[in-house]
Amino acid sequence: MAFPFPQGIAPSEIAFLAEMEMVTIVPRQRLEGLELLGGPVEPLAPPRRASLPLWLALLLKRQRRANIIPPTWLHPEPLSLILEVESQHQDYKHAFSPPPPLPGQPSMHEPGPEPTARPQYTPDGEKYFAAPPFLPHNTAQARTSSGEVPALPYHWIEVGNMLLDAASDDLMDPDQIRRLLKDLREVRMSKMRAGVDVLDAAxxxxxxxxxxxxxxxxxxxxxxxxxxxxxxxxxxxxxxxxxxxxxxxxxxxxxxxxxxxxxxxxxxxx
Structure with a gap:
């Protein structure tokens, strides 16, 4: 007897989608360019940095052909700041820290006019708006302004766990990062479970x-x-x-x- 599939998307499927996130690598040897379904990959020449999908970066890392540069938020200092804001800041007592802005949008911390997303175009000229995991929120080039709270990307749990498992030697103090991710995950899950009163009204x-x-x-x-x-x-x-x-x-x-x-x-x- 076949059991019905659970409603929604499974964690393994979410992790599979997160493998399309772009990350920054430093190749250790020259590699020819590739034609992938998501677009072409330029030739790799050390020590020039390059942005690749996470699945390809992990493959090169396991083959010792590249090192992965962790994203800006995956460091002990930014994670400690996010954890402090999530757990102690009064404005985020029942809310979550704001996500990274979309392309063409100003930061949520900066005043300005109503933001407008920047469209992109396919090779056939059709317009579309990019969404995670096809945004450069996990590349080393993604920077935050001084005094601004670092933002957690949409696939922060998946990307963090994958890099800790396959590229812990490329991270700064991986044990502390693992503890901070665990604490941050527990704080945010408690917020979601504490919102039953809001669910009653909804x-x-x-x-x-x-x-x-x-x-x-x-x-x-x-x-x-x-x-x-x-x-x-x-x-x-x-x-x-x-x-x-x-x-x-x-x-x-x-x-x-x-x-x-x-x-x-x-x-x-x-």
Whole structure:
């Protein structure tokens, strides 16, 4: 008997998508260019840096043909700052640190006009807007302004774990980075699970849940919990409404309802 697939996307599938993230490498030997489905890869010549998809960078790293330069956020200092902001800053007590801006958008910390995403074009001339994992948020060229909180990219958990597993010798203090990633993940997951009160209002149509800055793996892992809470809250709300309707009908049958007809109609409509 075949078991049904779980709803949503599996963690292994999320990790597979994250392998398309662009990272920066330093080749250790000359390599010819490649024609990939995602576009051509320029020839590699040491010590010139190059940007490659994560899956190809990990392959070259395992073959000892290249070293991977970690992204700006994957260092002990930026991760410590993000953890401090997420856990102690009052503005992010129930929110998440802002994500990196899209191409053509100013930083969320900088005042300015309403941002507009920058379109890109296919070889056939069709316009599209790039989205993770096809954004340079994990390259070494991605920099942050002075005094600005570093931003976690959409696939920060997947990229961090892959680099720790395959390229820990290219990271600065990998043990501390592993601890900071673990602490940061726990803090952010506790925020998502603590938002049940907001989910109560969202389940009855009274609002929504703000998930700005939440990563792909976090959404995939918490999808079952969030949807289960919302479904149960809807069932509880429906049972309460049914009980009120039965109580109202009983009061009308016994002649004990003193409200006006307009109030009754408004209540039944609600």
């Amino acid at each position: 389940a009855t149509g009274g609002g929504g849940v703000a998930l700005t800055g939440v990563g792909a793996m976090e959404l995939g892992e918490e999808r079952g919990f969030l949807t289960g809470v919302v479904d149960n809250l809807r069932k509880i709300g429906a049972s309460k409404e049914q009980a009120r309707r039965e109580q109202l009908a009983e009061q009308r049958a016994n002649g004990g309802y003193n409200g006006t007809q307009d109030e009754e109609e408004d209540y039944m409509e609600f």
